[in-house]
Amino acid sequence: MVSRTSEITSSEIARQAGVSRATVSVVLSGTRSTSRVSDATRQRVLAVAAALGYAPHPVARALRRQRTGVLGFIPRAHRTTLFDHPVPYLLGIALSRAAAAYGYQIVETTTDPAKAHDGDELVRFMQQRRVDGIILDSPDTVAEVQRFIAHQIPLVQIIRPQPIETARVTVDARPGIMAAVAHLLEAGHRRIAWLGRGGEHPIDRARRAAFVAALDQHGLQCPAEWLREVAAYGVLEGYDSAMPLLAQPDRPTALIAMGDNIALGVLRALYTLRLRVPDEFSLISYDDAFAGVLYPPLTSVAQPLTDVGARAIAMLHEQIEGEPGTIAPRAETVPTDLIIRESVAAPRGVWGG
Amino acid sequence: MVSRTSEITSSEIARQAGVSRATVSVVLSGTRSTSRVSDATRQRVLAVAAALGYAPHPVARALRRQRTGVLGFIPRAHRTTLFDHPVPYLLGIALSRAAAAYGYQIVETTTDPAKAHDGDELVRFMQQRRVDGIILDSPDTVAEVQRFIAHQIPLVQIIRPQPIETARVTVDARPGIMAAVAHLLEAGHRRIAWLGRGGEHPIDRARRAAFVAALDQHGLQCPAEWLREVAAYGVLEGYDSAMPLLAQPDRPTALIAMGDNIALGVLRALYTLRLRVPDEFSLISYDDAFAGVLYPPLTSVAQPLTDVGARAIAMLHEQIEGEPGTIAPRAETVPTDLIIRESVAAPRGVWGG
């Protein structure tokens, strides 16, 4: 295939400006800006470059610099449908935006996650693309993280990190969940259930603990069968776990679900049982990914994913730019917040419902 | 930053196999496979490369070949929230998958679409990244398409092309909409409304025409005020247009909405009016992007976006590989299909509701 665009190279700029390619490079790359090139030639080069619309060839630059400007993102779950995994989806957007601000691009793994978490498939994917750094969303195992560390690739874990010494950005569920419980209590609820993920992960445990602590703070307790744990975040999991809880007459009057997808499942259970929200039952979700677009719009604990993305990119940038070994892995935490919408009302029988 | 991975280059392979780099390149690039290298050396090179896990440096290869292996995707609307624009989102997934099969990568524009559709911003974005080809989703104007043509970049328009001579992949709404109407008629409906986008675009007009034709085929007509047109595909648009239609006593018993987001708006209007689906009103959507996850799960006309993506990539690949001028722009069309779920039932009063 012939050259399709009139390619403007640094040689061309050099020729027209009457200087060498080296000078053009120094002027336009901005390295050691002062005291290198005289102001006159600098202006001349700049003018010619602007006139011709010159932009350095990113491929040549990458080859020479041994740096591609590409960052790898490994989402916890692969994007398939719109509702299964809203958080990785929103993270992808946040990361792309933040990366663009630094001139980085994001490449996302496309391999099947179930398969990929075995072996070195992910490592190979990233190595072959010569990514400058990696954002690892909620890795399943320590071994997976260690593979990347072994290969010395700058790395940051986000959301649900493994307990291993790397840069990380996590979310503090506590303030949001505290506010959610307070909000329900204010509305008059005393019978509040919790539905989230089981397992041993500290992040999951912290979410549950925050709920229990919030109740405790107000002198309340939650019966064990109202602390419901599912194996994974998902619509079906929410439905299946909520159904038996809500079908009995002695049910709670409100529930906090640890994910929009779980909440959607609960919502379906409520519809099936003909329990209207919020008139007959109050519901709060976690994530605030698509809570606002459901019916009714769900009050939700928002995770500031834009922040997570921005901080992750900033940390990665530090590692990439800095001398290796210089940068101590930092751990940052961003807070959650309660977004109040229309899924909470006074429980039946309290204000005379 | 020091070299992070033990880089294995073709020189290294050559050294260990006792041949020149050229031979390694010929063997591994697979060009002119036979009659160039003896079987013995070929095997030797292959063995060494496999043993060392060699993979050619994609950046160096791109620089040499003047081809990056990157394809640009310009979605009709930028991804922001999960529900606004499900189709571009799903297209992105389909394209990435299809591209991976050819060894291409997809880079998606991140610029604000409102801004970008002016000027040469999109062209510059693509030129700077040296993309090998472009997938243009439903361009707003002919001028936008012509800019790319002027720059001789291989191009394929998808979904809602401008009437200009380029490769294209479109969707035929007719079979799906025909089936949808037939499905409603079978259930006993005779009072069926349509809600879709107005404007002059042939694709939008074809959708409406398909609906009218389907009714006509069964000797039915739709009053003008039941053919409702909105300015854009969106949740709010659907709600605002459906509300006055459904609030009156003399309303239709069923409606076909030309987008899941529009249908979601209609669904909200129905909830507001306390009209239950499908008991009191039947609803069919178009897109089948998130219809299945709503409550109730919506019967929907599915667009085979995976197909669209695969064909678009195949066409682009042809253009990129072939001699320029050799490839006549092809136009392909993929059919729609009706996915039956739980949002259609017999109208009230027909079977004694």
Added chain:
DNA sequence: TTGTACGCGTTATCAT
């Protein structure tokens, strides 16, 4: 059948 030499466009080093 195989090796040599050059160039893709850029940047870093070393002279001047």
Added chain:
DNA sequence: ATGATAACGCGTACAA
């Protein structure tokens, strides 16, 4: 303050 030169890793025309 500036320019010549080399090198990043690969593919290919040409020579052997």
